Amino acid sequence: MAKIEQYRQYIQKLLMKYSSYQSSxxxxxxxxxxxxxxxxxxxxxxxxEGCDRIYNCVMxxxxxxxxxxxxxxxxxxxxxxxxxxxxVP
Numbered sequence: 056m057a058k059i060e061q062y063r064q065y066i067q068k069l070l071m072k073y074s075s076y077q078s079s080x081x082x083x084x085x086x087x088x089x090x091x092x093x094x095x096x097x098x099x100x101x102x103x104e105g106c107d108r109i110y111n112c113v114m115x116x117x118x119x120x121x122x123x124x125x126x127x128x129x130x131x132x133x134x135x136x137x138x139x140x141x142x143v144p
Contacts, residue, residue: 059094062123065141066096066116073114073132074098083109094118 067089074087083102088095100111114134115127123143128134 059118059121062118062143063091063094065138065143066118066123068141069134069137070096070098070114070116073130085113 070087070089074085076085082104083100086099086101088097088099090096095115095117097115098113100109100113102109111129112127113129115125116134117124117126123138125134
């Protein structure tokens, strides 16, 4: 269980770091979602671009069966490499 808690901390630290990069659009909000009971973690862009509604999952990581799963990464950031550097096998 200590390993899972450590993974949660690693993921939250990474997502907080990358969620601080705000969108260049003033009507787009960056949201962090941390579900620590079911181990789902996301960065979302939500808002408006002109008349168009924006809802975009930028990053989505889960912890399943004792492993970190990168479900979505729409950036150039190499999340897996950063997790390995933190100590995730």
